[in-house]
Amino acid sequence: MKEALFYTREAQGVRCSLCPQACLIADGSSGNCRVRRNTGGRLIAETYGRVSSMHPDPIEKKPLYHFHPGSSILSLGTLGCNLHCRYCQNHSISQAGTDDLPLLSYRSPDEIVNQARTMEGNLGIAFTYNEPTVWIEFMLDIAGPAKGAGLKTIVVSNGYILPEPLDRMLEVTDAFNIDLKGFTGDFYRKVTFASLSPVLDTLVRIRSAGLHLELTCLIVPGLNDNPDIFRDILTWICDTLGEDTPLHLSRYFPTYRMNLPPTPLHTLTGLHSLASERMPYVYIGNAGYQEKGRDTHCARCGTLAIRREGYQTEVPGLDAGGFCLNCGTRVAERHK
Ligand code: SF4
The missing domain is CATH 3.20.20.70 (Aldolase class I)
Incomplete structure (x- = not known):
């Protein structure tokens, strides 16, 4: 547990400003996401590290x-x-x-x-x-x-x-x-x-x-x-x-x-x-x-860039930086 970022105190509780739900949370209660709780006027991120x-x-x-x-x-x-x-x-x-x-x-x-x-x-x-x-x-x-x-x-x-x-x-x-x-x-x-x-x-x-x-x-x-x-x-x-x-x-x-x-x-x-x-x-x-x-084909020249079979992936058409081997178009981000 850790004190949450992004909240303010109001008369009826704390107002979480993390997401557009903008929950106003009374003491002892938690917000709409069920994991950020008002504990004595402090908003606590209860799942911290869990x-x-x-x-x-x-x-x-x-x-x-x-x-x-x-x-x-x-x-x-x-x-x-x-x-x-x-x-x-x-x-x-x-x-x-x-x-x-x-x-x-x-x-x-x-x-x-x-x-x-x-x-x-x-x-x-x-x-x-x-x-x-x-x-x-x-x-x-x-x-x-x-x-x-x-x-x-x-x-x-x-x-x-x-x-x-x-x-x-x-x-x-x-x-x-x-x-x-x-x-x-x-x-x-x-x-x-x-x-x-x-x-x-x-x-x-x-x-x-x-x-x-x-x-x-x-x-x-x-x-x-x-x-x-x-x-x-x-x-x-x-x-x-x-x-x-x-x-x-x-x-x-x-x-x-x-x-x-x-x-x-x-x-x-x-x-x-x-x-x-x-x-x-x-x-x-x-x-x-x-x-x-x-599969992924290069947007510019149509070369087969990445082949997928389930979660098996091969990259026959890209260089080490993710550029098409045929035309040099950037297709993916890769290790250089
Ligand atoms: S749903 Fe959770 S994150 Fe969003 S405002 Fe409410 S308490 Fe904060």
Whole structure:
């Protein structure tokens, strides 16, 4: 546990200013994310150092397809989330609260950085599994020393965060995958219990900071698969973030509080075709063996740059810096 950053005191409690929920939290209660509690007028980050899972993952699993392809990265998460998506695939940890804390072991930032530093072939540290921003204090305490040790820091997030804490994260993060869950305010309100515009603001801020950014959209049948609305968001992505932003279209399966049937494969391939008219790096994920949306071809000359088979990755078409061997276009960030 640690005193939280980003809050102020008010007459009726403390006001958390980490995310747009802006919870006013009475003494003894916790905020909407269930892991930041008002204890006697101080906001406490209760999950500081409390790790729910930690292991090396292929970077493609985040998913990041254009950032050090084929690398392994030490990935960790805790409990809690500031959104409450009806279909959350990780609801057992994301929707859990501090009642479950005794089940988690404590790890110090030094321990985690040391482990990441001494693991053979490890690229860095990925904050993932639940929503990482809800333990921002722990992330910041790790990411600074990790950077000093030459490790990369990756954040896999819903992007629902206010500008001031986001700016602190931008200083120490190398790459983001942001979950763009839907394309309308209505979808966000009904399915995630949050709002769309702060997420778009986050994307703009990450792009302006020049950091590596990929997007994931979980496509849910009947809820966010309308081709006209999808076209609108593609236009926004291309015009605002750039056509070369990697976009991952992920297949939904019924879980938690949603029992709609799984996304039909033809829906994913249809949206993939639509996006590919404008964007060169569009992928299909969580859909088993799938020819379409799997490999990476150079946006300029079409050379096969990265070949993927499950989480096996080969990089036949790029040099050590991530440039196309045929035409010299930058396709991915890689070790030099
Ligand atoms: S981070 Fe948690 S406590 Fe803070 S405003 Fe968001 S939901 Fe509320």
